[in-house]
Amino acid sequence: MSNNIKFYFLGNCGSTPTKNRNLSSLAINYDGKNYLLDCPENVQQQLMKKKISITKIKGIFITHFHGDHFFGLFGLLSTMKMNQKEDELHIFIAKNYAKKLREILKLTIYDLPFKLSIIEVDSNLSFCFADLEVSAIKLNHSIDAYGFVFKIKDKIGRFDKKKALSLGVPEGPLFSRLQENKNVFVDNKKIKPEQVIDKRYKKKGFKFAYVLDTAPLKKIPKKLEDLDVLVCESTFLEKHKENAKKFMHLTTKQATELAKQIRPKTFFITHISSRYKEIKDVEKEAKKYFKKTQIPKEEVYCFECFI
Numbered sequence: 001m002s003n004n005i006k007f008y009f010l011g012n013c014g015s016t017p018t019k020n021r022n023l024s025s026l027a028i029n030y031d032g033k034n035y036l037l038d039c040p041e042n043v044q045q046q047l048m049k050k051k052i053s054i055t056k057i058k059g060i061f062i063t064h065f066h067g068d069h070f071f072g073l074f075g076l077l078s079t080m081k082m083n084q085k086e087d088e089l090h091i092f093i094a095k096n097y098a099k100k101l102r103e104i105l106k107l108t109i110y111d112l113p114f115k116l117s118i119i120e121v122d123s124n125l126s127f128c129f130a131d132l133e134v135s136a137i138k139l140n141h142s143i144d145a146y147g148f149v150f151k152i153k154d155k156i157g158r159f160d161k162k163k164a165l166s167l168g169v170p171e172g173p174l175f176s177r178l179q180e181n182k183n184v185f186v187d188n189k190k191i192k193p194e195q196v197i198d199k200r201y202k203k204k205g206f207k208f209a210y211v212l213d214t215a216p217l218k219k220i221p222k223k224l225e226d227l228d229v230l231v232c233e234s235t236f237l238e239k240h241k242e243n244a245k246k247f248m249h250l251t252t253k254q255a256t257e258l259a260k261q262i263r264p265k266t267f268f269i270t271h272i273s274s275r276y277k278e279i280k281d282v283e284k285e286a287k288k289y290f291k292k293t294q295i296p297k298e299e300v301y302c303f304e305c306f307i
């Protein structure tokens with residue numbers, strides 16, 4: 001099992017690609033599985049270049065139904081079919097668009113050799129891939145759009161099942177209590193977590209959010225607290241703030257204002273308008289407002305999840 005989480009940024013452009021920049025999307029590798037956040041055109045070649053296995057993708061998270069966020073889905077599914085992907089794939093899409101997506105898929109993709117589940121997203125989303133929990137926040141865009149929040153819970157250590165059973169703890173809810181670092185009582189005898197958990201194997205959790213596309217949020221959701229990484233759209237420079245307002249996007253200033261309030265450990269901006277030929281200028285402006293801002297490069301970013 002991998003002890004870290006890897007981020008592969010597959011592009012940083014918004015709306016249309018340029019000769020040198022692909023549309024924004026992000027592939028995540030954790031615990032031997034891959035996840036894809038947004039699925040624009042050209043995503044397949046980007047995945048291949050980064051040697052990310054297409055058949056090992058477990059979940060595709062579509063923030064919203066604008067073409068620059070999902071037009072690559074059909075080609076990708078088709079390749080998954082050709083490559084004989086076997087295990088289930090989950091596609092997450094806003095509730096109001098799930099039906100539309102199902103209809104398009106019916107016309108374009110048939111006889112998949114794996115199970116395809118379309119998960120309808122709203123603010124109550126709560127889904128787990130093993131210890132990777134996913135929730136969603138409603139964004140402020142021209143159509144229904146959701147940001148995704150991923151969390152790997154802290155683990156206090158390695159649970160010794162044999163030891164617990166030998167101390168008379170029955171399998172079931174008491175096991176969970178001990179794993180949550182709580183004492184339990186068996187026949188009036190107190191069993192402490194440290195008796196059955198090897199704390200040398202404690203594991204630090206990890207939390208990150210992917211927030212594309214949106215105008216400024218009216219209220220910052222609690223789910224965005226304590227982030228290790230925030231990936232946020234920043235489509236326009238401040239001088240084009242009227243465009244940001246019109247198309248319901250963020251300027252560098254607005255994106256950094258969000259980051260300054262949330263204070264993530266690492267802050268990336270992406271979905272940068274194709275009008276900007278020199279993205280260095282965008283980074284320079286963003287850094288002026290919030291020094292920690294980075295525009296992701298074509299490299300792998302590795303974040304440790306173990307202490």
Ligand SMILES: [Zn+2]
Binds near residue numbers: 014015066068069271
């Ligand atoms: Zn977009």
Ligand SMILES: [Zn+2]
Binds near residue numbers: 141
């Ligand atoms: Zn959009």
